[in-house]
Amino acid sequence: MRLSLLLLLTVASALVVDPSAKYICSEEDSTDCYPQIFVPTEEWKTIKPGQEIPPGLHVRMNMETLQKEAKLMSEDERESEETPKEIGFNGGESEHFEGHKFENQVPAVYETSDVSTFNGAVNAVLRFGDRITSSSSGKLNEKDINDAAETLVDLSHDLEHGVRLTQDPKIFISILDIADSVGLDLKEKLLRIMGSSLRNNPEAIGNVLKLQNPQFINRLFDYLEDNTAEEVVKKRVIGIIHALSLNNSFKLEYLSLQRGRGIDRLVSVFPELEHSSQVRVMNILEDLGLVADLEKRQEESPQLEFSNFLQSSLHERKVVAEPQFQLYFNKLTQLHKQNKDLKPTPEFLQWLAQEANVRVEGHKDTRDISPENQDFDRQMLQARHEVFGNPNAMRKAYLDEL
Numbered sequence: 001m002r003l004s005l006l007l008l009l010t011v012a013s014a015l016v017v018d019p020s021a022k023y024i025c026s027e028e029d030s031t032d033c034y035p036q037i038f039v040p041t042e043e044w045k046t047i048k049p050g051q052e053i054p055p056g057l058h059v060r061m062n063m064e065t066l067q068k069e070a071k072l073m074s075e076d077e078r079e080s081e082e083t084p085k086e087i088g089f090n091g092g093e094s095e096h097f098e099g100h101k102f103e104n105q106v107p108a109v110y111e112t113s114d115v116s117t118f119n120g121a122v123n124a125v126l127r128f129g130d131r132i133t134s135s136s137s138g139k140l141n142e143k144d145i146n147d148a149a150e151t152l153v154d155l156s157h158d159l160e161h162g163v164r165l166t167q168d169p170k171i172f173i174s175i176l177d178i179a180d181s182v183g184l185d186l187k188e189k190l191l192r193i194m195g196s197s198l199r200n201n202p203e204a205i206g207n208v209l210k211l212q213n214p215q216f217i218n219r220l221f222d223y224l225e226d227n228t229a230e231e232v233v234k235k236r237v238i239g240i241i242h243a244l245s246l247n248n249s250f251k252l253e254y255l256s257l258q259r260g261r262g263i264d265r266l267v268s269v270f271p272e273l274e275h276s277s278q279v280r281v282m283n284i285l286e287d288l289g290l291v292a293d294l295e296k297r298q299e300e301s302p303q304l305e306f307s308n309f310l311q312s313s314l315h316e317r318k319v320v321a322e323p324q325f326q327l328y329f330n331k332l333t334q335l336h337k338q339n340k341d342l343k344p345t346p347e348f349l350q351w352l353a354q355e356a357n358v359r360v361e362g363h364k365d366t367r368d369i370s371p372e373n374q375d376f377d378r379q380m381l382q383a384r385h386e387v388f389g390n391p392n393a394m395r396k397a398y399l400d401e402l
């Protein structure tokens, strides 16, 4: 045992250029040995326990691993370091560490301020999120968080970054917290980060579903029901929901008609959404297999497709629980009142005639006979003629049936 360790150490030392360099080995794992003096590169690297850090490096706390990391500073940064002002991002060229003398250690505050890097941007997001939730009076620098958001918008398309952004649930929570309290432009960017982190990224999706509590998902759906939320915000949120719908457990939990948890909320907001958002909702329903695929529905409008979806859900008895049934019927009515080009299918009309009669005659026994339910039954009968039928025939038929 001892011998093999010694051998390993010898091999490790043999690989090092400078033979006088000293090594430390980790106490937990004696095969994990590293130079006593931290060797910086242009990339962030973890500072191991006991390592000494040469002066003049970027040092920061990695919020994901909670370990300290350091990297080389570029020439520009070193120069501006002498005048302790804000340091701009430079194009990434770095000078070699050796051969330069540095007077001062880099102050800790500086470490996390480079929002043009992934980690710097994430740190900014976490810090802003903290400040918002702790409602401390400290002034938020919206420019900083805006730059951080831009960095993350660019990086979040990358699968690896998408995974990293979702590994710590605090990041997405902070993003939502910040989105709740900033202007439209930044809000849109923040929601876009979430959408593109998740798009076609099963691991990132799994992270969100495993690590976030259901409140997080509810907050997303809340945006859709918020009358003051801008359309582009809703569009981004629908994009996030679409991305999540790739996961089967999410699909079953939120987007199945039986559970109705998320899908009922989509149904509920659909008539008020703008065209492009309606198209996106239909894309979700298509991916769920609830409507025909795009090939077949190319010519159709999202409202026409959505109407057909609601009609068939009702007459094929896919929605039977009373509140869900009423929601789907009411939304169908609303949509047809809004858009006179929509027409009921013969199957739907036939079913509606029966269902409305059964209800008005009080044969829907299994249900509470509450005033609300009776109101609904009357409205259903009325809608049958006024919305889905021939308006001229309405008066006579209505009187006959009453």
Ligand SMILES: *[C@@H]1O[C@H](CO)[C@@H](O)[C@H](O)[C@H]1NC(C)=O
Pocket: 202, 203, 205, 206, 209, 210, 247, 248, 249, 250
């Ligand atoms: C879906 O999300 C769950 C967490 O809710 C996760 O355990 C599962 O692996 C994910 N499924 C896929 C196919 O990624």
